Amino acid sequence: MGTEYIEKGISFVNQKKYDNALECFNKHLEADSKNSIVLGLKALALMDLNRLDEALIYISKSLDIDSSNYESWATKGEIFRRLNKNREALHCFDLSLQINPKQSKTWTKRGFLLINRYGQFIEAINSFDKGLELNPKDKNAIYFKAEAYFALKNYKKALGACDDYLKITSANVFDSNVYSLKTKILMILNNFEEALAVIDEGLKISPDDDSIYATKAMILLRAHKYDEGIECVNKALELNSSNVIALKLRNNVLKGNLR
Template sequence: FFSGLHMADELKAKGNAAFQAGDNEQAVNWFTQAIDLAPTNHILYSNRSAAYCADEKYAKALDDAIKVTEIKPDWAKGWSRKGAALHGKGDYAGAIEAYSKGLEIEPSNDACKKGKEDAQAAQVNAGNSGLNPFGKIFGPDVWVKIGMNPKLKPYLDQPDYVNMIKMMQANPQQMTMFLQDQRIMQTFAALSGLNFDMAGAGEGDDDEPAPPPPPKPEPKKEAPKKEGLPGQNEADRKKEEGNAFYKKKEFDKALECYEAALEACPTNSIYRINKAAVYMEMKDYDQCIACCDEVLEKALDYRTDGQVKAKALARKGGALQKKGDLDGAIAALKSSLVEHRVADTLTKLRAAEKAKKDADIAAYLDDDKAAEAKERGNEFFKNNKYPEAIAEYTEAVKRNPKDHTFFSNRAAAYMKMGEYNHASKDCDSALELSPDFVKAMTRKADCFYWTKEYHKALEWYQKSLKIDPDNQQLREGIERTMRQIQASQGQEMDEDQVRRAMADPEIQALMSDPVLQMALRDFNENPAAAQRHLQDPGMRAKIDKLIAAGVIRTA
């Protein structure tokens, strides 16, 4: 048990270092591991809440902050964390209330003071947003509007753009600060319904025919415009014909048109990308990849635009994934994002990476090697080499995650190390695979016994005994637990035990039961009425559970 607490402190230190270095995701990972070992440590939840807040994951930050205030309600910092999370979610009134509770506990707390002032200012700005001409445009539904606009949606992957929108949501007056940013002006124009275009704003999909621009009258005295690429007009006409055939799924005719477009204007790589799209639909992935490679090989000679190269790489990545070359697909999609970052490509990359991970896991499965790893783990366990045993059982789980005995054996090794939270989770995994596996149920009960959660230990011993009524080990476990409960009644209250018990939703529900609260008052004020409560089997079971949990004392 003590080794578990020491390890939790080490993980907390790692989390703090990662947080200070700005690696919020890794910080959350370390704090989560620490919480697994010390689930009643309010500081760990507080630190993870701060990391979530820094990563703008305010809902998760709020969950952790609420946990802090439940475990230690007299700690001002916990209320400060809750205020910060609520502010991030836009609940300014809730944030003000949380900061105010923190200041009631510690009137000089600077974080609560500053947080309350910021929340009040944000609340005022939000209230005044209707008076500002930009307030309605950048209201709560702005994210939905941007996401539905094909020209604006890619900007959501750009952190500086997202931050500017958030700043204007908090204070619409700040719109004037960002008028030089072309993306903001384009957003303003699109969301306000103004009919003007921004130079260079957004890119159409060259795979689909674009409507011709409206004719513009030529100025009387103007220098002659530079002509486009040789054959460009004829090529564009053929491309539009190809697009029409593509939509009708007449792929052979579409290819003929794109080939004609290339003959007319061989330096425009868009037509090769169009061909690649046709081959993709025809499931001729090798030809699709060849077209994309040709675009990339001639990019320097033809001075191909970065967005065009990005399309070629993304299309190549899709074809490679269809062929089962996940490594090649991931490499191509990453290269595409380097050339031009597009949300759709990012989504495809994540899907390819998940497919690769799943494929690697599947390729690693081997029942025979899993059994060998289990035997090595058993030998280490017999020789009291528990870390080595855990490593071998983990290897067995990776090789065959469907065998419940591997999880149960690893739980036994974790218990020897005092890592009861990890052991309990492995018991849960074993029981998911085999719900009536008594050995895992017994080990879970033992975990609760050693963490002094006697009410849960009793529950699991009794549940196991129903499945295996002749199991002497279970009967001894019940007797041992009852002795501990009775012995603890004559001792001082164990604060750690009570804190763990109060973190249990079942105990929280019992303590909130008004009928049970009345019964507990009767024990102090009206013994006769208390005896009547004990004659009720349901009430007696609730009181026994609270006694077993260490929440109430009978002596």
């Protein structure tokens, strides 16, 4: 069996046309049902379609044929993670990394799981550090590392991780989160002026982010700048009427608790 359908399927995956990709992978598997690579590719397409139970079936078939494929173990771990089967996910990530420890993304996913499902912040930081040794510009790993240090109340290292993140210019989904996190740390340290400067930098990047306005409101009110703080509360609620922080701040203002 040639690779024509495999190549077409991969092309469709890259275009996010997962249904078309599945058709191609199925065509190949009709003639070569024991191809572990194609079974794994089919599992990936099913995962991206959020058909997680089916994806788990096919990645398991792939690993039954070739249990040495570290990418398949990483894929199975991600499927388990999305199914909220965290123990199984961690086991699969660990197996993948035992086979090939030079996977920065898998180290990051492992660390993320340790933070969000187990609260194992120190072990998570170790995972992020191993991933960052392989890819120092992994902004996801740096962001979650900052969050882990923040949870441990190690504000100096959390600030350092935030600064490391902001030195990298590529865009990332957590960009606004880092400004908010750094601002919260500075506020805890009672460094209000620097906190305001940082949050304003965040607003330049994400001018319509309600969470940043809510954080700025928190700083201004803590710094006794009430009129500006209330203005930011209103802006946050204008952007998102359900913003929990802004609603709480407005309630406290109405009750006179912040004056």
